[in-house]
Amino acid sequence: xxxxxxxxxxxxxxxxxxxAGALAKAKELGVPQNINIVDEGGNLLAFxxxxxxxxxxxxxxxxxxxxxxxxxxxxxxLNPADAVNLQLAAGQRLTNLVGGLPIIIEGxxxxxxxxxxxxxxxxxxxxxxxxxxxGADDQTP
Amino acid sequence: xxxxxxxxxxxxxxxxxxxAGALAKAKELGVPQNINIVDEGGNLLAFxxxxxxxxxxxxxxxxxxxxxxxxxxxxxxLNPADAVNLQLAAGQRLTNLVGGLPIIIEGxxxxxxxxxxxxxxxxxxxxxxxxxxxGADDQTP
Amino acid sequence: xxxxxxxxxxxxxxxxxxxAGALAKAKELGVPQNINIVDEGGNLLAFxxxxxxxxxxxxxxxxxxxxxxxxxxxxxxLNPADAVNLQLAAGQRLTNLVGGLPIIIEGxxxxxxxxxxxxxxxxxxxxxxxxxxxGADDQTP
Amino acid sequence: xxxxxxxxxxxxxxxxxxxAGALAKAKELGVPQNINIVDEGGNLLAFxxxxxxxxxxxxxxxxxxxxxxxxxxxxxxLNPADAVNLQLAAGQRLTNLVGGLPIIIEGxxxxxxxxxxxxxxxxxxxxxxxxxxxGADDQTP
Numbered sequence: 289x290x291x292x293x294x295x296x297x298x299x300x301x302x303x304x305x306x307x308a309g310a311l312a313k314a315k316e317l318g319v320p321q322n323i324n325i326v327d328e329g330g331n332l333l334a335f336x337x338x339x340x341x342x343x344x345x346x347x348x349x350x351x352x353x354x355x356x357x358x359x360x361x362x363x364x365x366l367n368p369a370d371a372v373n374l375q376l377a378a379g380q381r382l383t384n385l386v387g388g389l390p391i392i393i394e395g396x397x398x399x400x401x402x403x404x405x406x407x408x409x410x411x412x413x414x415x416x417x418x419x420x421x422x423g424a425d426d427q428t429p
Numbered sequence: 430x431x432x433x434x435x436x437x438x439x440x441x442x443x444x445x446x447x448x449a450g451a452l453a454k455a456k457e458l459g460v461p462q463n464i465n466i467v468d469e470g471g472n473l474l475a476f477x478x479x480x481x482x483x484x485x486x487x488x489x490x491x492x493x494x495x496x497x498x499x500x501x502x503x504x505x506x507l508n509p510a511d512a513v514n515l516q517l518a519a520g521q522r523l524t525n526l527v528g529g530l531p532i533i534i535e536g537x538x539x540x541x542x543x544x545x546x547x548x549x550x551x552x553x554x555x556x557x558x559x560x561x562x563x564g565a566d567d568q569t570p
Numbered sequence: 571x572x573x574x575x576x577x578x579x580x581x582x583x584x585x586x587x588x589x590a591g592a593l594a595k596a597k598e599l600g601v602p603q604n605i606n607i608v609d610e611g612g613n614l615l616a617f618x619x620x621x622x623x624x625x626x627x628x629x630x631x632x633x634x635x636x637x638x639x640x641x642x643x644x645x646x647x648l649n650p651a652d653a654v655n656l657q658l659a660a661g662q663r664l665t666n667l668v669g670g671l672p673i674i675i676e677g678x679x680x681x682x683x684x685x686x687x688x689x690x691x692x693x694x695x696x697x698x699x700x701x702x703x704x705g706a707d708d709q710t711p
Numbered sequence: 712x713x714x715x716x717x718x719x720x721x722x723x724x725x726x727x728x729x730x731a732g733a734l735a736k737a738k739e740l741g742v743p744q745n746i747n748i749v750d751e752g753g754n755l756l757a758f759x760x761x762x763x764x765x766x767x768x769x770x771x772x773x774x775x776x777x778x779x780x781x782x783x784x785x786x787x788x789l790n791p792a793d794a795v796n797l798q799l800a801a802g803q804r805l806t807n808l809v810g811g812l813p814i815i816i817e818g819x820x821x822x823x824x825x826x827x828x829x830x831x832x833x834x835x836x837x838x839x840x841x842x843x844x845x846g847a848d849d850q851t852p
Contacts, residue, residue, distance in 0.1 A: 291584030291704040302573030329611020358484035422573040640766035659806040
C-alpha cells in the first residue's frame with residue numbers, strides 16, 4: 289500500500305503564460321473571449337474576460353475547462369444522446385460544448401483550459417494556443 | 430392500525446464491505462471508478478474515488494445510487510422520452526444513466542450503489558460486485 | 571518560468587487506510603462519526619457515516635475537511651470575531667468548528683480529514699487516528 | 712432629460728496590468744494570494760490564484776472585490792453590528808472583511824480589486840499595488 293503518489297501541478301506562472309498565449313491568439317483572430325485555466329480539481333487558477341466577450345460565456349467556458357480537466361479529454365466528446373442526462377446528473381458543470389481542452393504534460397492531466405464567446409472552432413483554436421504556450425500536449429485531431 | 434413496522438438497515442460495515450467488493454472488481458477491470466453507497470433515505474453511507482477516476486462522475490454516480498434507492502430498481506429504466514422532464518422535476522438527482530443498483534435483501538430495499546467513470550457496462554459490473562459482497566439480490570437481467 | 575512543480579497526491583488506498591484508522595478509533599471511543607477525506611482541491615476521496623452518526627454532521631464534517639485542506643492547518647483557528655463573516659463570504663464551506671486536520675506529508679498538504687458527530691475533542695481524536703494510520707504529520711498541540 | 716451618460720470602463724488590459732502589479736507585490740511580501748478584478752457590475756474580469764494560496768480564500772476575496780465595486784469604497788467599513796445582517800440580506804457577496812478596494816479613475820468607480828489569503832494588512836497592501844499599476848486613486852487612509 290502506498291499512501292501517496294508523485295504528480296505534477298501547474299504553477300500560477302504556467303497558468304498566466306497559458307492565459308497570455310490564448311489571449312494573443314484571440315486578438316489575432318479578432319474575437320473577444322473568456323479564458324479559464326483550472327487545476328486538476330476543477331478549481332480556477334487564472335481567468336480573463338476580454339473587452340466585448342459575452343458575459344454568460346463566462347460560465348459556459350468555465351464548465352468547458354472543468355469538463356476537460358475531469359475527463360482528461362477535449363470537451364464535446366460525449367454521446368449527444370446522453371449529453372443532457374449527464375449534464376443534469378453531474379450538477380451542470382459537465383458540458384458537451386467544444387472549447388475545453390485538458391492540460392496534459394508528461395502524460396499527466398494537470399487541469400483544463402476552457403474558452404468561450406466565439407464560434408466553437410475559434411474557441412478551440414484559442415484554447416490550443418494556450419496549450420502551446422507551455423508546451424502541453426495537444427490532443428485535438 | 431400499527432404505527433410501526435420492522436425494517437432492515439444497512440450497517441456501515443455492510444456499506445464498507447460493498448465498497449471493498451466493488452473496488453476489487455474495478456481494479457480487476459483496470460478502470461478507476463467513483464463508488465457510492467447510499468441508504469434508503471438517499472443519504473451517503475460510504476464513498477471512494479479511485480486514482481484517475483473522472484472528477485465530475487462523482488456527482489453522476491451519486492445520482493445513480495440515489496435513483497436506484499428511490500425507485501428500488503436499477504437506474505436506466507425510465508422511458509427515455511420522459512427522462513429529462515423527470516430529472517428536472519426531481520431536482521436533478523433522478524437520472525436515467527445506468528450504473529445504479531438497488532440494495533435488496535430479504536425483499537426490502539436498503540439503499541443503492543452507484544458507480545461512475547467507466548463505460549455503462551463497466552459501471553454495472555462494478556456495482557454488481559458490490560451487491561455480491563454482502564449477498565444482496567441482483568436484479569440485473 | 572516553470573509551468574509545473576512536482577507534488578504528492580494522496581492515493582485512494584491512502585484515503586481508505588485513513589478511513590479505517592479513524593473508524594477504529596471511533597469504535598474504541600464508542601462514538602459514531604462521519605469521516606471525510608478530501609484532496610487538496612477540496613474534492614471528496616473517501617467517506618463513511620457510522621451507524622448512529624448524526625445525519626447533518628455529514629455536512630459540517632465535510633466543511634471541516636475542506637477548511638483544513640484549504641488553510642493547511644487544523645480547523646478552529648480563525649479569530650472568533652471573524653468566523654461568521656468569513657464563513658458567509660467563503661460560501662459556507664469555511665468553518666471554525668474543530669475536527670478538521672490537514673494531511674501533511676513531507677511538508678506538503680495533500681488534503682484534509684474532517685470528522686463530526688461527537689464532541690469536539692472526540693472529533694479531533696478520531697481525525698488524529700486517521701493521520702496516524704498513514705504516518706502523516708500531526709500538528710495538533 | 713438625457714437617456715444616456717458617458718462612462719469609463721476598465722479594459723482587460725487594464726485588469727491584467729492590475730493583476731501583474733498585485734502579483735509582484737505579493738511575491739515581494741512572500742505571501743501567496745488570490746487576486747480578483749471585477750467590473751462595475753461585479754462580474755469577474757481577471758483572476759489568479761498563486762501557488763500555495765488558500766483555496767477557500769478564492770470566494771472571500773471575490774466577495775471583497777464585489778463589495779468594493781458595489782459600495783465604491785474599501786471593504787471593511789460596515790458597522791460591525793450590521794455586518795452579518797447585511798451580508799445575509801445581500802445574498803452573501805457583501806462582506807466586511809478588509810482587502811477589497813474600489814477602482815476609481817477620474818472620480819468614477821470602474822470596479823473593484825479583492826485580495827485574500829494573507830493577513831488583512833497584506834491583502835490591502837497587495838490590492839493597493841494593483842491600483843497603483845494603473846494609476847487609480849487610492850482611498851486607503
